[in-house]
Amino acid sequence: MVLLPKPALEQFSLMRNIKPTTFFSGIPLIDLSNPDSKHLLVKACEEFGFFKVVNHGVPLEFILKLESEAVKFFSLPLSEKEKAGPPNPFGYGNKSIGQNGDVGWVEYLLLTANQESISQRLSSVFGDNPEKFRRALNDYISAVKKMACEILEMMADEIQALKDHDMIGFGEHTDPQIISVLRSNNTSGLQISLNDGSWLSVPPDLSSFFINVGDSLQVMTNGRFKSVRHRVLANSMKARVSMIYFGGPPLGEKIAPLPSLMRGKESLYREFTWFEYKRSAYSSRLADNKLLLFERITPS
Ligand SMILES: O=C(O)CCC(=O)C(=O)O
Numbered sequence: 001m002v003l004l005p006k007p008a009l010e011q012f013s014l015m016r017n018i019k020p021t022t023f024f025s026g027i028p029l030i031d032l033s034n035p036d037s038k039h040l041l042v043k044a045c046e047e048f049g050f051f052k053v054v055n056h057g058v059p060l061e062f063i064l065k066l067e068s069e070a071v072k073f074f075s076l077p078l079s080e081k082e083k084a085g086p087p088n089p090f091g092y093g094n095k096s097i098g099q100n101g102d103v104g105w106v107e108y109l110l111l112t113a114n115q116e117s118i119s120q121r122l123s124s125v126f127g128d129n130p131e132k133f134r135r136a137l138n139d140y141i142s143a144v145k146k147m148a149c150e151i152l153e154m155m156a157d158e159i160q161a162l163k164d165h166d167m168i169g170f171g172e173h174t175d176p177q178i179i180s181v182l183r184s185n186n187t188s189g190l191q192i193s194l195n196d197g198s199w200l201s202v203p204p205d206l207s208s209f210f211i212n213v214g215d216s217l218q219v220m221t222n223g224r225f226k227s228v229r230h231r232v233l234a235n236s237m238k239a240r241v242s243m244i245y246f247g248g249p250p251l252g253e254k255i256a257p258l259p260s261l262m263r264g265k266e267s268l269y270r271e272f273t274w275f276e277y278k279r280s281a282y283s284s285r286l287a288d289n290k291l292l293l294f295e296r297i298t299p300s
């Protein structure tokens, strides 16, 4: 996805108002090469539902290749890009987000990791030669998927052991899936929300990944891990390019708190399938709490 830099005139008129961003320096940092970081990882999930990972094993070459392919795509004339749209929900989208009136200063290409669906979409944009894009995408997805699985395994191990003047680029929301693996270029904009409603600006880091706990993981941990509310501000003169891998369950999968975590505790959510969640999410707005429908009692 690309957060568009503002048009020149607008930038000019806003320059006087630009305040330096104050970055939050306490974003939890997890070194994936250190097995001891499991505890920190769980603490971060409970406190913020968000952390940064380093020594993640995803080759920089894969990251840069996909980013350059994405930048190439977004530099195409609008009429070309629109061949890969409209997003229903996969495909190219421009300024409108979802079907329910959310808008932002953003354009994006949402693809499923399912190979066949990717092929159809890509062929409509890249004609007969989508190979380079496809290869970059495959390399990136395989490496990121591997890392996402490692992170989930670390979480599972721990669970077992425990028996102003900014323009909104992408408005506040939580991610629906289990975890999201976010990588961006060096342009800032991402903010995460604390329980008291305040927002923390995340310093960009092009060689690390940021991991968001999503709604499904919040339910699986019966609210113990927090699905992090986040948003992206488009307040910079530079475009922000981000690539996000959403790790979610299969459509028919039942989502409910893990029995090993319950130990006589009351479940905060009723069991539902990923299909039910998605059906209700499609008729909700970006900022809505999409878990409300499935809550048994209101978490404090
Ligand atoms: O661009 C970003 O950094 C985050 C975008 C996002 O939150 C999303 O696509 O769910």
Ligand SMILES: [Fe+2]
Residues within 6 Å of the ligand: 173, 174, 175, 230
């Ligand atoms: Fe998100």
